[in-house]
Amino acid sequence: MPNIHHAFVAGLIMLALVAPGAQAQGARAQPPDAYGAAHGFKGSEVASVITRIIERQLLTIPGVRSVHDLHVRSISSGIDAMSAHVVVTDMAEAARILKAVQRLMAAEFNTRHVTVQVENERLQGEETVRKT
Template identity: 45%
Template sequence: MQVEVVGTAGAKHAKKLSWALAMTATYMVAEVIGGLVTGSLALLADAAHMLTDVGGLALALLAIRFAARAATPQRTFGYLRIEVLSALANAVVLLLLTVYILYEAYQRFLSPPEVMSGPMLLVAAIGLAVNLISMRLLSSGSSESLNVKGAYFEVLSDMLGSVGVTIAALLMMWKGWVLADPIIGAGIGLFIVPRTWSLLSQVTHILMEGTPLNVDVSSIEAKLLMIPGTVAVHDLHVWTLTSGFDAMSCHLVVADLSTGREALRAVRGIMKNDYQIDHTTIQIEDETLRAEEIVLQV
């Protein structure tokens, strides 16, 4: 069976993801060492945070590699949905991580730890630089691929953690304010929630075969009905398989089946030119065939 390999929106950003993964993993090791040396619970907690991000970035790369595999008779769309499942896993991990951050903030508020704020500041500053570079690498891909977007949010949460640790270290150095760490930690956790929830909502919408947000189904139906000879349109569906890959299917009822070829070309042209959808499945039928179909459905 001849099958077609379809790329994903995230595939072209694989190299950038690899760089982000390498930098994040390297800094995570450095942060663990820094946390042990300084006695900073904040740094160790942030290192645990980064461990989940390393896993998220690795999962994103793994998803891209699976998505590039050819389709099979058993999986006619191949592994394209792996990217969406990866983004779902990232969103869930981030939400769980937020719960952990808030819990740790509460614990530190009750019993603020003693830390070496100077070395803590140095490690946090290095981490901030690494995270900003990684965010720069992934920023363009985050608008094209949910998978890359999930990885971008992982790095974003890392960056916020570095900012929080930096601010906490400065406040402890200059003001001796030991409660800075738990308060800033809670703020970081709350900041992550709406962005993660947005990602989770988008993933859920795709898994529920929801219509792409930039597509108006009623508008498509109106345009198809304007095709000469078209009597009706039904069973019209538009959905997203993965980022950058939308699909459409419908039944087009025409007055004369001899005009079916022209009608089919017109539908393909409308979907490609007006909605940038290349993957279409259109069933052409006349009113007699439509009536028989209704009978079979009863």
């Protein structure tokens, strides 16, 4: 039985690959060439939706308080990568939470190239001060 998340994400990607504006004009949508698909997908709302879906999934992991600086990208054909900062309630749980993030990304999004910075609220606050 297919995973509902995979079907949803696949549907979103298919929407991203449809020629822009084709449905609004009543024309039959045609997929663009590879160049058009690659450039049309960058920065699109679909990519933003996928990022939000991943963030919501990460927030279901017990002990995860928030997620920021979440980035998802294709590093080559068929290989996706994710990086994020995960704020946890207890740093003693960092290893368990890291493993949970890695399992979730592999199972739900077929992404095994995962980089996670685990931090508590104090570390997140120090990071915010450094950025300003």
